[in-house]
Amino acid sequence: MELTSPFQFAKRSVLVVQDYAYLSLRSVTNVFSHPRYVADAIQQADLIGVGSLPIVILTGMFTGMVLALNSANTLERFGSLSLTGQLVSISMVRELGPVLTSLMVAGRNSSGMASELGSMKVTEQIDAMRALGTDPYKKLVTPRVISTVFMMFFLTILSDLVGLAGGYLISYLLLGIDTFQYWNTAYQSLTYNDVITGLLKPLFFGFIISTIGCYYGMTTKGGTQGVGRSTTQAVVASSVLILAVDVVLTQLMLSLK
Amino acid sequence: MTPPAISSTEFKPAPPPDTVHKAIIFDNVSIGFEDLTVLDGVSFELNRGETKVILGVAGAGKSIMLKMCLGLVKPDSGHIYVLGHDVTTMKEDELFDLRSKVGIIFQESALFDSLTVRDNVAFRLKEEKHPEAEVEARVREALRFVELEPAIDKFPSQLSGGMRRRVGIARAIITHPEALLYDSPTGGLDPITSTTIVELIMKQRDVAKTSALLVSHRLQDGFMLATHYYDPATSSMKPVDGKPMHDVRTSFMVLREGKVIFSGTGVELGAVDDPYIREYIS
Numbered sequence: 001m002e003l004t005s006p007f008q009f010a011k012r013s014v015l016v017v018q019d020y021a022y023l024s025l026r027s028v029t030n031v032f033s034h035p036r037y038v039a040d041a042i043q044q045a046d047l048i049g050v051g052s053l054p055i056v057i058l059t060g061m062f063t064g065m066v067l068a069l070n071s072a073n074t075l076e077r078f079g080s081l082s083l084t085g086q087l088v089s090i091s092m093v094r095e096l097g098p099v100l101t102s103l104m105v106a107g108r109n110s111s112g113m114a115s116e117l118g119s120m121k122v123t124e125q126i127d128a129m130r131a132l133g134t135d136p137y138k139k140l141v142t143p144r145v146i147s148t149v150f151m152m153f154f155l156t157i158l159s160d161l162v163g164l165a166g167g168y169l170i171s172y173l174l175l176g177i178d179t180f181q182y183w184n185t186a187y188q189s190l191t192y193n194d195v196i197t198g199l200l201k202p203l204f205f206g207f208i209i210s211t212i213g214c215y216y217g218m219t220t221k222g223g224t225q226g227v228g229r230s231t232t233q234a235v236v237a238s239s240v241l242i243l244a245v246d247v248v249l250t251q252l253m254l255s256l257k
Numbered sequence: 258m259t260p261p262a263i264s265s266t267e268f269k270p271a272p273p274p275d276t277v278h279k280a281i282i283f284d285n286v287s288i289g290f291e292d293l294t295v296l297d298g299v300s301f302e303l304n305r306g307e308t309k310v311i312l313g314v315a316g317a318g319k320s321i322m323l324k325m326c327l328g329l330v331k332p333d334s335g336h337i338y339v340l341g342h343d344v345t346t347m348k349e350d351e352l353f354d355l356r357s358k359v360g361i362i363f364q365e366s367a368l369f370d371s372l373t374v375r376d377n378v379a380f381r382l383k384e385e386k387h388p389e390a391e392v393e394a395r396v397r398e399a400l401r402f403v404e405l406e407p408a409i410d411k412f413p414s415q416l417s418g419g420m421r422r423r424v425g426i427a428r429a430i431i432t433h434p435e436a437l438l439y440d441s442p443t444g445g446l447d448p449i450t451s452t453t454i455v456e457l458i459m460k461q462r463d464v465a466k467t468s469a470l471l472v473s474h475r476l477q478d479g480f481m482l483a484t485h486y487y488d489p490a491t492s493s494m495k496p497v498d499g500k501p502m503h504d505v506r507t508s509f510m511v512l513r514e515g516k517v518i519f520s521g522t523g524v525e526l527g528a529v530d531d532p533y534i535r536e537y538i539s
Contacts, residue, residue: 035384120369128367131327132381132428133353 117217360429
């Protein structure tokens with residue numbers, strides 16, 4: 001294996017950050033300039049949003065269920081089984097709904113974007129697009145970023161609802177908690193800060209998923225092997241970045257409470 | 258110490274590039290990647306209506322020259338003038354307009370694999386929001402030119418290598434560009450299909466009078482272009498018979514290790530003494 005000097009490594013790392021920052025900036029500024037590819041954005045919204053529904057619903061449902069089971073196990077020791085709804089609701093809305101939905105969408109779509117754009121890159125289709133007078137950042141990147149951010153917002157709401165429903169099923173069927181009690185504690189315990197935190201996070205996470213996926217796709221080198229590498233890197237980088245940004249956002253929102 | 262004054266007779270600023278008669282000008286262009294020098298001070302001019310065949314072994318820097326013409330890759334030094342514009346100083350947004358006047362045929366066609374032949378060929382017109390009926394008519398016209406109209410609804414994966422190149426040519430010529438850049442258009446094709454592609458290039462040269470840079474490592478393609486003309490009456494190519502009306506306006510350039518080692522006509526290329534070129538053309 002070839003050894004890289006620390007200077008070269010630092011130089012390459014700065015270049016990666018610079019290129020990623022440029023792509024992210026372009027993906028946003030393109031929204032304010034012509035041409036706008038609305039049809040491409042709608043198509044991507046369908047692929048990303050509707051296409052991700054099954055995994056988001058299943059993930060939300062099972063997470064809500066397992067949350068109810070684990071919470072009840074602990075709460076029962078303190079005689080507070082009735083608070084299960086509260087714990088499921090706060091955990092789902094503040095944290096698990098946005099994060100798990102984002103991780104699932106990252107696994108599905110960040111990799112998809114990296115492989116699709118990566119294949120286009122190595123077969124010179126991106127160059128062909130530029131040669132034909134079309135800006136690939138406008139045509140390929142911006143529609144993906146816009147639609148991912150937009151759809152992540154609604155997918156997270158759906159995941160939260162399905163998670164609460166999953167928690168309810170376990171609470172009602174296995175734990176014998178009253179329906180009204182579950183939903184009442186779940187609803188009453190939520191504050192505006194919880195809801196805003198839970199709805200703000202997917203916007204950031206959606207941006208991370210799409211820009212990372214597009215970045216690795218647009219910078220793919222080395223044929224089909226390179227496409228595979230980009231796909232893996234996109235999933236790993238977006239997942240880690242989602243978790244890191246989650247810490248920052250959580251702390252920020254808690255400080256505003 | 259004050260430097261000696263330059264008299265008006267000594268100081269001669271470089272003349273502005275002749276962009277009226279020249280389609281493409283390379284002025285002392287160099288580019289390298291990491292430690293490898295790909296092009297080293299390359300200078301040449303392509304006249305309007307002329308076809309220049311660029312020969313050289315793999316890795317000689319031929320394909321990168323075409324990408325630099327479109328501003329897809331920027332040189333490390335030097336200037337490139339395309340249709341009167343210095344592409345080395347233009348921003349990406351400014352280049353998009355220029356690129357609509359220059360067509361390129363990529364080595365592996367670079368067709369959009371998720372689009373049909375129709376949508377591939379129509380791509381630029383659709384981006385420019387031309388009316389649907391006009392787009393359809395022009396797509397069919399371009400596909401008729403490359404004799405591929407029946408494949409209009411097929412996807413690139415359903416086409417042979419030669420057919421994909423022809424679709425690439427149709428996509429490049431649909432806007433009637435002033436200059437065309439061919440990147441190894443016959444690379445990897447069988448001799449019969451290669452001849453078909455060369456005939457199409459010849460047809461574009463002689464019918465549309467388009468300026469063209471043709472990169473190839475196949476000498477026979479270049480010689481066929483230099484020794485034949487396209488006859489629209491019989492829709493076939495014929496050997497040049499010396500008549501002025503059959504001036505094929507085709508020249509050659511040979512690259513070696515990033516430098517131009519030969520530039521001239523096909524006859525001059527055949528008579529050159531350089532052992533490397535002699536070995537290359539033998």
